[in-house]
Amino acid sequence: MKQEVINMGKYRAIPEGYMTVGEVAKKIGITIRTLQYYDKEGVFSPSAVSDGGRRLYTDKDLIKLHQILSLKSLGFSLDDIRGRLISLDTPAEVANALNEQATDIRRKIEALADSLTEIEKLKAEVLQIQTVDFKKYADIIVNLQMKNEFYYLIKHFDDETLDHIRDRFDKESGLAFMNKFNRLSDEVMQLQKDNVPPESERSQHLVKEYWDMIIEFTNGDMSMLPKLMEIGNFDGTKNEWEQKQALANTYLEPALEIYFSKLGVNPFGEETK
Known part of the structure; x- marks a missing residue:
């Protein structure tokens, strides 16, 4: 994003419609260091910089930052996020960006629900096995991820039989x-x-x-x-x-x-x- 330089002259007041990096950090609930890092990585740069070098942001920047933080929470890397950011110049583009975020969040919810189910099932099997057996735990996890509904049969097999199944x-x-x-x-x-x-x-x-x-x-x-x-x-x-x-x-x-x-x-x- 091309930055414009605002000549603040002899006054220190922030121009109307702009926020400092500290104000943005406080509004969104992240650290100033994080914002500085995003700027350094070219993911989220300020809309303007004062003559004194202060980063200045607009409300539009807050929406873009929300996109970035949402995608970050879903496990996307900064490199991934760069390619997923959508222009916010029209209502349709803003709506499209929000729709993309909603879709990603739904996928994450489904994945988390699956993970929670797997954890609960593994916990039940661990309690039934009654001995610490990480080899069986690993087999159960693999079969849960395979969506094999017969994962629970693993606890009935001894090590020799399980080795046979793994090889066969x-x-x-x-x-x-x-x-x-x-x-x-x-x-x-x-x-x-x-x-x-x-x-x-x-x-x-x-x-x-x-x-x-x-x-x-x-x-x-x-x-x-x-x-x-x-x-x-x-x-x-x-x-x-x-x-x-x-x-x-x-x-x-x-x-x-x-x-x-x-x-x-x-x-x-x-x-x-």
Whole structure:
């Protein structure tokens, strides 16, 4: 902004319509040093400078300063702010500037609301884990940021199983696996609702797909099965998803026994004859 020099002559009075840097700082509630820094960085310069070198500001400058402080509070750097400042020469431009600020604030509110939700959920998990386990905390945070609604299952896994999951799945494949798991669980629930016998072809076809999914998860490591069975035993369930899995397990257990019997194998022990 081009600055004009005001010749104050022999008097010290501030010309009408102008404010000193101290007055601006007091009105807006920031320090003089901050205003001087903004001037040095070329983000917010005074409209005029007196012969004595005093920075002088107008009411229009206050509106621009409000833009800057609003954007600063939203996390924008001074470099970002330079490119976002809007001219304030017409009512439409002022309204546009305010609209931009409102949009940025709404985004910030949404982000803060998400952060607050994540913090509250993490706090609940920390209290349930009951031991300080930063590795699990980190996994929970990552899954919360992924919007994975099954983040709370992490507390049920031991370190070895979690290491396996980290090595076996990334964000995309992990979410795809959970979607597949939920689809099969819903189909199991439907079989149960329709009173389809566990030994039926329809049931056994679904059980095979379910077992193939277990093999996919373990990558063929049968030593993981006891841990998965322990995790899947949702005693004292507290949410709808776990209640659904507990009900599905009452159907899956006999259906899996029939499936293994037909194959002549026992995945939890030696091959049967």
